[in-house]
Amino acid sequence: MSTPPASSPGSRQRLGHWGENVAALHLEAHGYTILARNWRCGAGEIDLVARDQETVVFVEVKTRRGRDYGAPEEALTPRKAEKLTQLGQQYVYEHDLGDVDWRIDLIAVELDDRGRMLRCEHIPNAVLGW
Numbered sequence: 001m002s003t004p005p006a007s008s009p010g011s012r013q014r015l016g017h018w019g020e021n022v023a024a025l026h027l028e029a030h031g032y033t034i035l036a037r038n039w040r041c042g043a044g045e046i047d048l049v050a051r052d053q054e055t056v057v058f059v060e061v062k063t064r065r066g067r068d069y070g071a072p073e074e075a076l077t078p079r080k081a082e083k084l085t086q087l088g089q090q091y092v093y094e095h096d097l098g099d100v101d102w103r104i105d106l107i108a109v110e111l112d113d114r115g116r117m118l119r120c121e122h123i124p125n126a127v128l129g130w
Contacts (some may be wrong), residue, residue, distance in 0.1 A: 005088040008114040019063025020047050026120050029043075032057065039091060046087050058088045060126070065108040072108035073123065081127040103127075 024034050027050050035056070036049040048059035060080070062072035084104050092102060105125035110118045 007122045019109040020061045021059040024110050041090050044087050063107045065111045066113045
């Protein structure tokens with residue numbers, strides 16, 4: 001895996017893309033199949049769509065360099081969880097998946113201030129109650 005982009009103006013988006021690549025590699029290494037990256041519809045975007053055996057998994061990836069803005073998983077607010085639930089329902093509808101089992105996971109990618117990866121943590125069922 002390449003190194004994360006340096007801190008500079010405009011690098012936030014590049015850092016997020018880098019974190020999504022790390023997350024996709026992590027999922028694939030654990031037997032998941034990536035179905036889509038950055039799936040978009042009028043309501044928003046899902047970072048990764050994967051398959052875990054017979055379950056469709058919508059994955060929110062949060063990447064942080066340092067703790068100035070908190071831990072990556074702290075960015076999954078109730079409002080964001082609701083939005084991800086709506087997006088998951090829309091994906092299932094648009095792809096005519098019917099009664100397929102699905103869930104929403106979070107992958108937290110955390111780097112230190114120098115850009116070294118501290119962790120890549122997969123949190124299954126990060127959003128419950130849909």
